[in-house]
Amino acid sequence: xxxxxxxESNKDRFIEELFSLIRIPSISAKQEHKPDxxxxxxxxxxxxxxxxxxxxxxxPTEGNPVVYGEKMISQDAxxxxxxxxxxxMPAEPLELWKSQPFEPEIRDGRIWARGADDDKxxxxxxxxxxxxxxxxxxxxxxxxxxFEGEEEIGSPSLEDFCRTHKELLxxxxxxxxDTSMVSAETPSLTTGLRGLAYWEIEVxxxxxxxxxxxxxxAVANPVNVxxxxxxxxxxxxxxxTIPGFYDDVEEVSPAEREMIAQIPFDEAKYKAAIxxxxxxxxxxxxxLERNSCRPSFDICGIWGGYTEEGSKTVLPSKAYAKVSCRLxxxxxxxxxxKLFEDYIASVAPAYVKVKVTPKHGGQGYVCPxxxxxxxxxxxxxxxxxxxxxxxxxxxxxIPIIATFEQVLGIKTVLMGFGLExxxxxxxNESCTLDxxxxxxxxxxxxxxxxx
Amino acid sequence: xxxxxxxESNKDRFIEELFSLIRIPSISAKQEHKPDxxxxxxxxxxxxxxxxxxxxxxxPTEGNPVVYGEKMISQDAxxxxxxxxxxxMPAEPLELWKSQPFEPEIRDGRIWARGADDDKxxxxxxxxxxxxxxxxxxxxxxxxxxFEGEEEIGSPSLEDFCRTHKELLxxxxxxxxDTSMVSAETPSLTTGLRGLAYWEIEVxxxxxxxxxxxxxxAVANPVNVxxxxxxxxxxxxxxxTIPGFYDDVEEVSPAEREMIAQIPFDEAKYKAAIxxxxxxxxxxxxxLERNSCRPSFDICGIWGGYTEEGSKTVLPSKAYAKVSCRLxxxxxxxxxxKLFEDYIASVAPAYVKVKVTPKHGGQGYVCPxxxxxxxxxxxxxxxxxxxxxxxxxxxxxIPIIATFEQVLGIKTVLMGFGLExxxxxxxNESCTLDxxxxxxxxxxxxxxxxx
Numbered sequence: 001x002x003x004x005x006x007x008e009s010n011k012d013r014f015i016e017e018l019f020s021l022i023r024i025p026s027i028s029a030k031q032e033h034k035p036d037x038x039x040x041x042x043x044x045x046x047x048x049x050x051x052x053x054x055x056x057x058x059x060p061t062e063g064n065p066v067v068y069g070e071k072m073i074s075q076d077a078x079x080x081x082x083x084x085x086x087x088x089m090p091a092e093p094l095e096l097w098k099s100q101p102f103e104p105e106i107r108d109g110r111i112w113a114r115g116a117d118d119d120k121x122x123x124x125x126x127x128x129x130x131x132x133x134x135x136x137x138x139x140x141x142x143x144x145x146x147f148e149g150e151e152e153i154g155s156p157s158l159e160d161f162c163r164t165h166k167e168l169l170x171x172x173x174x175x176x177x178d179t180s181m182v183s184a185e186t187p188s189l190t191t192g193l194r195g196l197a198y199w200e201i202e203v204x205x206x207x208x209x210x211x212x213x214x215x216x217x218a219v220a221n222p223v224n225v226x227x228x229x230x231x232x233x234x235x236x237x238x239x240x241t242i243p244g245f246y247d248d249v250e251e252v253s254p255a256e257r258e259m260i261a262q263i264p265f266d267e268a269k270y271k272a273a274i275x276x277x278x279x280x281x282x283x284x285x286x287x288l289e290r291n292s293c294r295p296s297f298d299i300c301g302i303w304g305g306y307t308e309e310g311s312k313t314v315l316p317s318k319a320y321a322k323v324s325c326r327l328x329x330x331x332x333x334x335x336x337x338k339l340f341e342d343y344i345a346s347v348a349p350a351y352v353k354v355k356v357t358p359k360h361g362g363q364g365y366v367c368p369x370x371x372x373x374x375x376x377x378x379x380x381x382x383x384x385x386x387x388x389x390x391x392x393x394x395x396x397x398i399p400i401i402a403t404f405e406q407v408l409g410i411k412t413v414l415m416g417f418g419l420e421x422x423x424x425x426x427x428n429e430s431c432t433l434d435x436x437x438x439x440x441x442x443x444x445x446x447x448x449x450x451x
Numbered sequence: 452x453x454x455x456x457x458x459e460s461n462k463d464r465f466i467e468e469l470f471s472l473i474r475i476p477s478i479s480a481k482q483e484h485k486p487d488x489x490x491x492x493x494x495x496x497x498x499x500x501x502x503x504x505x506x507x508x509x510x511p512t513e514g515n516p517v518v519y520g521e522k523m524i525s526q527d528a529x530x531x532x533x534x535x536x537x538x539x540m541p542a543e544p545l546e547l548w549k550s551q552p553f554e555p556e557i558r559d560g561r562i563w564a565r566g567a568d569d570d571k572x573x574x575x576x577x578x579x580x581x582x583x584x585x586x587x588x589x590x591x592x593x594x595x596x597x598f599e600g601e602e603e604i605g606s607p608s609l610e611d612f613c614r615t616h617k618e619l620l621x622x623x624x625x626x627x628x629d630t631s632m633v634s635a636e637t638p639s640l641t642t643g644l645r646g647l648a649y650w651e652i653e654v655x656x657x658x659x660x661x662x663x664x665x666x667x668x669a670v671a672n673p674v675n676v677x678x679x680x681x682x683x684x685x686x687x688x689x690x691x692t693i694p695g696f697y698d699d700v701e702e703v704s705p706a707e708r709e710m711i712a713q714i715p716f717d718e719a720k721y722k723a724a725i726x727x728x729x730x731x732x733x734x735x736x737x738x739l740e741r742n743s744c745r746p747s748f749d750i751c752g753i754w755g756g757y758t759e760e761g762s763k764t765v766l767p768s769k770a771y772a773k774v775s776c777r778l779x780x781x782x783x784x785x786x787x788x789k790l791f792e793d794y795i796a797s798v799a800p801a802y803v804k805v806k807v808t809p810k811h812g813g814q815g816y817v818c819p820x821x822x823x824x825x826x827x828x829x830x831x832x833x834x835x836x837x838x839x840x841x842x843x844x845x846x847x848x849i850p851i852i853a854t855f856e857q858v859l860g861i862k863t864v865l866m867g868f869g870l871e872x873x874x875x876x877x878x879n880e881s882c883t884l885d886x887x888x889x890x891x892x893x894x895x896x897x898x899x900x901x902x
Contacts, residue, residue: 028761029759029760029761029762029763030759030760030761031760089763090757090759090761090763092757092759093660096659152763153761153762154762180665194664196664196764198762198764200762205727206725206726206727207725207726207727208547208725208726208874208877208878208879209544209876209877209878210725210876210877211847211875211876211877212747212749212751212775212777213645213647213777213845213846213847213848214631214742214845214846214847214871215725215742215846216742216747216748216749216775216777216846217689217732217733217741217742217745217746217747217777217846218730218732218738218739218741218742218747218846219725219727219730219731219732219742220727220729220730220731221749221750223681223749223750223751223752223753223772224681224682224685224748224749224750226678226753227677227678227679227681227682227750227753228678228681228682230674230675230678230682231675231678231679231681231682231683232682234675238668274657274658274659274661274666274670275657275658275659276656276657276658276670276671276802276803277801277802277804278671278800278801278802279669279670279671279802280670280671280800280802281668281669281670282668287669288669290668290669291665291666291667291668291669291670294668295668296663296667296668296669297667297675298663298667298672298674298675298764298765298766299672299674299675299678299755299756299767300663300674300756300757300762300763300764300765300766300767301674301755301756301757301758301763301765301767302674302677302678302753302754302755302756302758302770303753303754303755303758304750304752304753304754305750305751305752305753305773306541306543306751306752306773307752307753307754307771307773308480308481308541308543309480309481309482310479310480310481310541310604311480311604311605311649311651311751311773311775311810311811312480312540312541312603312751312752312773312876313647313649313749313751313775313848313876314749314751314752314876314877315749315751316750316751316752319753320758321674322756322757322758322762322763324663324667324762324764326663326664326667326668349729349731350728350729351727351728351729351730351731352727353728359762360762394664394665395664395665395666395667395668395669396662396664396665397664397764420665423659424662425660425661425662425763425764425765426659426660426661426662426765427659427660428659
């Protein structure tokens, strides 16, 4: 039986299995979902065993548990370690969803749900691709699975887990499906990722909310101050002003810039898709460079003062922001984190108190395109998608990829099947059925080639 | 019977009557409290009649109703119009209250509740002072009462109400208790108020929240942009940069600056009371000038992006702020509102959409200190507080005071009994019992003198 035929005959079951995972709202950012994390991990062990793993267990960590599974073929065969995550982003703002985020629906050839792509959908492509290869007797390597439940909050427990279970996780290459392709027409493999640093900022002014009439003009307003602090972090050219921030940035080589310029990119379409009239970013770089090879600074959330209905006049006591920088290869996230803290401390005025709390961070990553596993992935995707995939750098961060390299000494091949229009992290996340099945096919074809 | 004795013999009833008003959560900023507005207005009519008014009715407006009451002594006597408001500010953040905002408590010689001072407490001093004067046969003028239910949202219906009921509201002077004294040791009467302009700002970037890894650096973040817009409104000297903003500002005369410098003011105490290490405001002016005679710009509220637990990486679609300027005499709030809108339109970058919605506004006010009613108030306060009150300008806004002058042609005497430590508009609003009774006494003594 061919790979395509096997997938075709099992496709409804594959969808049902995916839906059983999606229905568990495994939101790692919220404490109230702790039981869902456990339930989701347990469900994965059942699915791994059903797919043909010899073994699948839930292993505790300091935080949410890790799912570990394996299928050992032979001591002499190479080993692939498949990494994925079973946690998802919060679904807010809920009112913007056209169907319930945790009640998956199929409409217009797409699966609509939180996690349809990131990363339950893509993790399922890995497991069903493995099942397909195994049942068609194509598998020529050992396969280990490690699915974590804290990727969306920065994988705080996984590094320790890797250090503790180095032997268990021993492998020749790591395979990850958690990235996107350039477009439906331009299949691609991700060969670079940005790093990340994240901070929470709290600005405290007066010890209580004050009447803005009685105090306004005489007492510093912490929201005004926060806005000034945030405004000063980037200049008019879109560059980050923190001293030393660019010191370690890998400058994009002319050769790579030329390659990037060849990626099909329709700026008008890009703008229309996200509904903006103009783009803005660092002066001197193209959009594709800005969102993949250059660092960025984004305020992910801000709040303070009166935010309800009506117009309350108040000089608030507190203002908050959640901010992050995407980093590029050679920028060390702990170093950047420290630079940021030092910078804010140096510019914070004496009339407010400013507290910076570093949150999760991660290093960037570059994948060598001459690795056997990369070659196998490239050919596999070419078979499933009918076109040789481009090697491209992407702007997202999977900090754990750099950690795997440091702790386990293993390189990763990023074999992702997402698309920008899948709206991961946003309301109405989705994944096309077409890509879901082509992803499974690609993984099966990978196993056919990798030995 | 003396005024003091009358108050002493009725003090428990006065408190009970005040509590019956406070228990009605008449929050004008929230639609859900519509029934409470009606209930509070009705309660006031009962209390006015019980205090000795000939008549007290609830009169409809486009918004919340107005309470009108009157006691007519003689056609030949002068008439005082007492203005107050029965609506209160929202009580959020609720978790900071030591007792329930709408369940008044007496602790440490203070009444603790939303509205204990602003303005249920002070309005009650007026009505109980009136009752005292009437029952002791001291009243030598006609008294009219107009209590509105929309002061905290900018009195949107009161101007129309005044225009429609000009004859009914005819009076020689307006008496208002809705301001504060300099301190418990320094009684004062307010002779100037700041004006107000208020706007809501909405910045829209992409049409949905985006993944900050995939788009960050290439697409303008509306929170980043909002912070820049807000930051640019004031400069390093604390001055507002909007072109034309200071054109009509009345410069404080050297004589008045000298008078202000004589107001007892302990900067160390002031800072300690609000818990800040340093003060910040417009260069070249003292704190008391900054918060009374100089305009200010405050962000009253800001929000956008992810503001819940955890560290979500997102490039948000929208960012919002509620902002206000306190204005000083001669600054016209509609002109300033237009200047602000034009300024934002002129600086808003093309990569976001910026919408400015003007909310309520009001003009500043100055009270002549040679009016007979001002003299009567000055003497009355001197009797009750044992010290001649200072004439001072304050930083708050009661926009309707300027409207009264324009529409009804009547000047107002601001006979306020608040104190900064009463924390109006904040959690744990309070009023001392001492001031509550002295306020009543002052009002009764006012009526004894005014004819």
